[in-house]
Amino acid sequence: MDFPGGKVAFTPEMSFISESPEERAHCYRVLDEDGQPLAHSSFIQVSKEVAVRMYTEMVTLQTMDNIFYEAQRQGRISFYVTSIGEEAINIASAAALRFDDLVFPQYREPGVLLWRGFTLQEFANQCFGNRDDYGKGRQMPIHYGSNKLNYFTVSSTIATQIPHAVGAAYSLKMDKKDACVVTYFGDGGTSEGDFHAAINFAAVREAPVIFICRNNGWAISTPTSDQFRSDGIVVRGQAYGVRSIRVDGNDALAMYSSVQAARVMAIGEQRPILIEALTYRAGHHSTSDDSTKYRPANEIEWWRTARDPVSRLRKWIESNGWWSEEAESELRSNVRKQLLHAIQVAEKVEKPPISDLFTDVYDVPPSNLREQEMVLRETIKRYPQEYPGDVPV
Numbered sequence: 001m002d003f004p005g006g007k008v009a010f011t012p013e014m015s016f017i018s019e020s021p022e023e024r025a026h027c028y029r030v031l032d033e034d035g036q037p038l039a040h041s042s043f044i045q046v047s048k049e050v051a052v053r054m055y056t057e058m059v060t061l062q063t064m065d066n067i068f069y070e071a072q073r074q075g076r077i078s079f080y081v082t083s084i085g086e087e088a089i090n091i092a093s094a095a096a097l098r099f100d101d102l103v104f105p106q107y108r109e110p111g112v113l114l115w116r117g118f119t120l121q122e123f124a125n126q127c128f129g130n131r132d133d134y135g136k137g138r139q140m141p142i143h144y145g146s147n148k149l150n151y152f153t154v155s156s157t158i159a160t161q162i163p164h165a166v167g168a169a170y171s172l173k174m175d176k177k178d179a180c181v182v183t184y185f186g187d188g189g190t191s192e193g194d195f196h197a198a199i200n201f202a203a204v205r206e207a208p209v210i211f212i213c214r215n216n217g218w219a220i221s222t223p224t225s226d227q228f229r230s231d232g233i234v235v236r237g238q239a240y241g242v243r244s245i246r247v248d249g250n251d252a253l254a255m256y257s258s259v260q261a262a263r264v265m266a267i268g269e270q271r272p273i274l275i276e277a278l279t280y281r282a283g284h285h286s287t288s289d290d291s292t293k294y295r296p297a298n299e300i301e302w303w304r305t306a307r308d309p310v311s312r313l314r315k316w317i318e319s320n321g322w323w324s325e326e327a328e329s330e331l332r333s334n335v336r337k338q339l340l341h342a343i344q345v346a347e348k349v350e351k352p353p354i355s356d357l358f359t360d361v362y363d364v365p366p367s368n369l370r371e372q373e374m375v376l377r378e379t380i381k382r383y384p385q386e387y388p389g390d391v392p393v
C-alpha cells in the first residue's frame, strides 16, 4: 500500500489535472429531433402497449399543467408549477421503475405519481386543499404525496429529499429488498450541501439509489453558469465514485432505457447511479415567476416547439403505425373533460376544519399549540370578514 486508499503511480512530471475536460461528456440519445432512431442506437425495446401508455400519460401531464395553470390565473388555486418540457423525464423514468421502488421527488415530477395511478381528482384535491387532500390543506398546491404509491411528499425546501432518499436506500439494502430508491432534483438542487453529503454517503455505503438530476438550465432566474463551472452534473458522479450517465432528457426512449439499466445495476450490484438528464425548463419557474424577464422569449419558444419531448415521442409511435390523428384528438378531448370535471368537483368539496391545523405532529398537543388554537379561534370570531368563510371552524 502506497497510501491509505491504495496504490498510486508516481510521476516526475508536475502536471495539474485540468479544470475542464477537452470534450464535454456525451449525451445518450435514441431518437433524433424528428422522432427517428439514430443509426446504431442501443436501447431497450419498448412494446406498443408501453409506448402508447407513455405517450398518453405525457399528454395527460401536459394537459393537466395547462389547465391547472389557467385555474391559478383565474384565482381558483393559489399557486402552481408546470413540468412543461420535462414530460419525458417524468413519464419515461416512471415507466422504467417498478412499483416497489421508492420515489423521493423534488417538485417538478408529478408525472411519476400520475404513472403510478394518482388520479386527476387526487391531483385536483391537493391543489384546492380540500377535505380530500391527504395533506389536509396544510401545504401549498403541488405538494403531492402518496403512501399507497410509494411517493414521498414533496418538500419545497430544495434538496432535503436527497439525504432522505439515500437513507431509505440504505435501509432497503439492510433488509435485502429487491427494490431501489429514486430521487429527483434540479440543477439548482446540486448547489445545496445536502446533494454532496447524500451522494458521498450513497457511494461509501453502496446504497441502491438512482439520482436523477433534471438539468433544465435554470434555478428560478439563476442560470447554471452562475451555479457551477464543472461540465454539468454528470462529471461529479465519478468524483464521488458513482457510476453516471448523461442523457437527453427530452428523449423518452433514452430516459426509459437508461433508468431501466440504472435500476438493474443499482439493485443487482448494490450501488448508486447518477443520471444527468439534459433538458430545459420550458415554462416559468412557477406561477410566481415571469421568465421572459431574464431569458429570451424566442429561446423558450424554440424549446417548446422544436425540442418538445411529447411531439418527439408522438412522431416515433406514429411512424410505427401505433398512433393516429383520430386517437390524438380523442385523447386530448377526453383528458381535458376529465380535468375540468376534477376541478369542478374539487372546488365544491368542503375545506378541512380549522382543528386539522393543529393535529398530526404531536400525540398530545403541547400547551403552546393549544393556546395558539384558542387565540386563532377567538380572532376569527372577532374578525370574521378577514378569514375565508368556507373553512369549518
Ligand SMILES: Cc1ncc(C[n+]2csc(CCOP(=O)(O)OP(=O)(O)O)c2C)c(N)n1
Residues within 6 Å of the ligand: 108, 156, 157, 158, 185, 186, 187, 188, 189, 190, 214, 216, 218, 219, 220, 281, 285
Ligand atoms: C433551501 C432552499 N433554498 C431556496 C429555495 C427557493 N427556491 C425554490 S425553487 C428554487 C430553484 C431550484 O432550481 P432547480 O433545483 O434547478 O429546480 P427547477 O425549479 O429548475 O426544476 C429555489 C432557489 C428553496 N425552496 N429552498
Ligand SMILES: [Mg+2]
Residues within 6 Å of the ligand: 186, 187, 188, 214, 215, 216, 217, 218, 219, 220, 281
Ligand atoms: Mg433547474
